Amino acid sequence: MTFSTQSPSNQNPHIRILCVDDPAVKLYAETGDLVSDWSKRTGISVEIVILPWEKYPDTIFSGLKSGCVDFDIVMLPGYFWLPGFVANGWLTPLTNLITSHTPEWQAYDYDDILSAIRKELEIDGTIYLLPSFSEVQIMYYRQDLLEKAGYSSLQSPVSLQSWLEIASRLNDPSNGLYGTHFKGASTESMVEWLPFYTAAGGVLPDGSTSKCFPDKTIIESMKQLMAFLPYCRADVGQSDNASLFSLLTGGNVGIVNHWSGQLGPIMNKSVNSYATKYGFASLEHPWGTVWAFGIPSTSNNKDAAFSCLLNLTGETADLQQGKYSGSPARHSSFIDQQALNTYPWFPALLQCIERKNTFPSSPEFADLMGELYSISHQIFSGEISAEDSARKLSCRLDLQ
Template identity: 25%
Template sequence: MNLKSALCAVSALVSVTATAAMAEELTIATVNNADMIIMQKLSPKWEEATGNTLNWVVLEENVLRQRVTTDIATKGGSFDVITIGAYEAPIWGAQDWLVALDDLGDDYDYEDIFEPVRNGLSANGKLYAVPFYAESSFTFYRTDLFEAAGIEKPTEQITYDQFGEIVAKVHDPDNGIYGTCQRGKAGWGENMAFVGPMVNAFGGRWFDEEWNPTIDSPEWHNAINYYVDLMNNYGPPGASSNGHNENRALFADGKCATWVDATSAAGYIFNPNESTVADKTDFFQAPKQETSNGTGWFWAWALGIPTSSTKVDVAKDFVAWATSKEYIELVGESEGWVAAPPGTRTSTYENEAYLEAAPFAKTVETSILAADPSNPTRDPVPYTGIQFVAIPEFQGIGNYVGQQVSAALAGQQSVDQALANSQQFAVREMTKAGYIK
């Protein structure tokens, strides 16, 4: 080897060593739902392009919230990227727990993100998380079971009373088909994501205009008694243990005739590679009752960066990639367009390949744009949020109420006791926090 060749070899070795030394490992905490599992599957493409690596911590939804909340509040620094939602992002951003994400570059195309989604992840005019997907809620139903029972698809928003009548007609437990599958697993983002909008429909609210809890009210009693009766008469066994993922699996396996849940699940239910009922499922609006206000929820799962991370620049590169137009195209091309992350970008709903593959696309877009977190209830309230209340104290209150409602569903206590316990707890927490003088 001559001197020139030797110098070139040394230079190449130094370059490789320097690149390896600069590579970072990001630890990302995420939820174990279908869209995030696809992100995990495709992330090696980002790793190969950047030389960085990802350490995945994939958790069930309730566990994720607990771990991430504890870590970010204590500035533990365990995670460089976290999966959070429209509840946490503005609250944590305002507390300087999250890095602002307004500087991901001109090609990121912020204007392409639906305005309500951007607003829902912002505080004080700054974006603190970027949306992976967004959703409202609607009613999935089995077209073959409706046809056999002589039920026509509702063309207008029906009431929960009417929904109950439909459910009774399609309930067929002898053949392993239950009239309805609704969330029962305790958690403010699990059973209360369904129960909260249902309480709204029955004319209820979490707090009055003076921040006094109203959980032990006639409207709440009517809603929760309806819910418990509905699920005990027409739901699957063990419903108090079923959350979003469990019900999605039951519906996809043909065990449920109806299911009121996230519009984002449509990409799974209508995917013949995942669902046995992809060709015999349709949807209509989530029911109303005394009012239509707050009956279709609004949510976005998003990626944020804790201020405790020491790898912010690399983390920004990853979250920009994972929530970009290019990533959505990658999912469409590799996993099928029906599986593309929904509800975030205008360009997705202008893509003919997506519109052709996803019969639910326009309904989802309309539902998300129509959801109004500023007007969630029949009676006036001091808060924003449809299936949650946008105050820090709600997480604890919502989890407690979720536990009480789940216990009532399981027959461990009466609805009256569940709501009395919930009211007492909420009054104590709101007094402690200074809302009630």
């Protein structure tokens, strides 16, 4: 999917932006003030290329590795990818661009970005990214069902034990209601397991100085996760974002821990008749990242790209993310009274961001993720036991 503001000119730069197909990106494709009006003011044409997630990693990695990436701005998920991108020299440090755009940078107010988000925009104090939207785990729960089950309120943050108790009490599959659910598909499973690992005292190794996952912690966390599975729909091992969207908009699940970047479309009252029935909370140990924009080192239009980037990620754009992703990244958005009245999840979301665990900032951690996705997916699919998961992980890491 491609959106262009105007035909490229031989005299002025033409900016190409690569985005993943996510609710947040509709903001840039649909909102004239952010793209079209900026293009008219500057005379710089903008082309936005939107790819589905299935094609996105291969496109961006193959282009950057070959040095032939044909984009001036690319979108990436914080510390999932940033450490490796920086280590490979694929991204432009924004330091010199900030210096050459001092008035724009001062107006941008970088310090307004929440500190937990800013952390994932930088490596060793150097800024490489600017945020599109925050992406953290947040609990969605049916307030009406909790009240019927005897809960007067749900204290945030929520412990795993409280979550399990609520899921067991709300579970009524014969009437199409599941106590809880997870994204157990092989592309999602690791992050679903991580709150359990952290609650068991686990700390992710950086993949460089350590690759150790204590067997006891792996087993304990997997067993705790498995205790939730009887209260999930049978297809939990294949479930993804679309599955959670269907369950939440259909009113078919009691309580889930799901990405905040899906809040906008899920809580859209035109597609979700249950939207007003949901409450929101933070887990004790949520995980998260930030989807953000960077400038490839191969771009020939770095100055124009940086100016465009400031426009795409400034205060106005961030506040508008309430409607699209539902998950902004700036302090100013979370204290805007109109936004608070419109987006009732903002207080809980802010707590989630402030509490979120962050992935290691070493590029070597990426080498461990494949194994973590694999064993957690097999747990969700019922293919292995908790003990098997520890043995498999240990054996596979020993072979690396």
